[in-house]
Amino acid sequence: MTEFELIRTFFARQDVARADVVAGIGDDAALLQPPAGQQLAVTSDLLVSGVHFLPDADPFSLGHKALAVNLSDLAAMGAEPAWFMLNLALPKADANWLQPFCNGMFELAREHHVQLVGGDTSRGPLTIAIEAHGFVPPGQALRRSGAKAGDRIYVTGTLGDAALALRHRLGGIRLPEHDLAAVAGRMDRPVPRVREGMTLRSIAHSAIDISDGLLADLGHILEMSRVGARISLDKIPVSPVCRSHIGETGWDMVLANGDDYELCFTVPEQHAAALEKLRPACGFHPIGVIEAEPGLRIVDESGKPYQPRQSGHDHFANN
Ligand code: ADP
Ligand code: MG
Secondary structure: OOHHHHHHHHHOOOOOOOOOEEEOEOEOOOEEOOOOOOEEEEEEEEEEEOOOEOOOOOHHHHHHHHHHHHHHHHHHHOOEEEEEEEEEEEOOOOHHHHHHHHHHHHHHHHHHOOEEEEEEEEEOOOEEEEEEEEEEOOOOOOOHHHOOOOOEEEEEOOOOHHHHHHHHHOOOOOOOHHHHHHHHHHHHOOOOOHHHHHHOOOOOOEEEEOOOOHHHHHHHHHHHHOOEEEEEHHHOOOOHHHHHHHHHHOOHHHHHOOOOOOEEEEEOHHHHHHHHHHOOOOOEEEEEEEEOOOEEEEEOOOOOEOOOOOOOOOOOOOO
């Protein structure tokens, strides 16, 4: 298969055809028409085999996740996703890998009505880099820097399931089959909280998506907003399966292992009622408050200070 055939066979065929794509795959560059008066939110994420995913990872899940992590970044900005680019290095042109990879990616693309508009393809160690673009009205993007003392801190969904599944796969813990079945999807096919992010535009002061663990990502909000926070472990939403393993793994797994792709956001008191009205399907849970004093204070179930041993995922830590 030539490079051109590969692009035509796997990437040029897709169900999404947006009116704002003047020219997509096939020319030297895509031509895109953003809506008048909106800002463009642009993000990219790099997935490297052996670093971000296990070399034998299921290609359908990889296709889903490669796009999902980008949509999650747009969600965290409150942006409405529109387009994406796919840069791919492949060891070989293997249809048995490419077909399920594309199925996973395009299924999620369809769900969010985002169109693949270009990219680049090369031979090389398996690496997937997607760049996604979305729209947000000027001044309405959710920034990391907007948190204010007194804001309530919330997270969507539940935390820790992806980390639990990863521990099982790496052999650190042995999950019974029904527990693994309950959490594996959270690691393999995260759900980007796109609609939730968009509805938070007029309500939240700040937001981030949790990709490196709550402590690290909430830490970014605190740092960029020049504030501190207090959170309670007993308020952190976890699934029943995750909760049943915390005795064994400790809370650090939930707080510092990342890959949740939930949103963490802060809301001023005066918007609490508006937030209650939203009631998104994934739910959201108050976990603490923003305080003027810098630093993150965590209290455990008995009200005593909790000192985490890990702070979050960092690719260059301890190098
Ligand atoms: P160029 O030589 O100008 O980089 P290519 O031959 O690499 O062009 O790409 C031809 C067309 O196919 C371009 O429109 C490019 O955006 C698109 N394309 C290449 N690789 C991918 C990919 N992995 N996914 C989507 N579109 C791709
Ligand atoms: Mg090229």
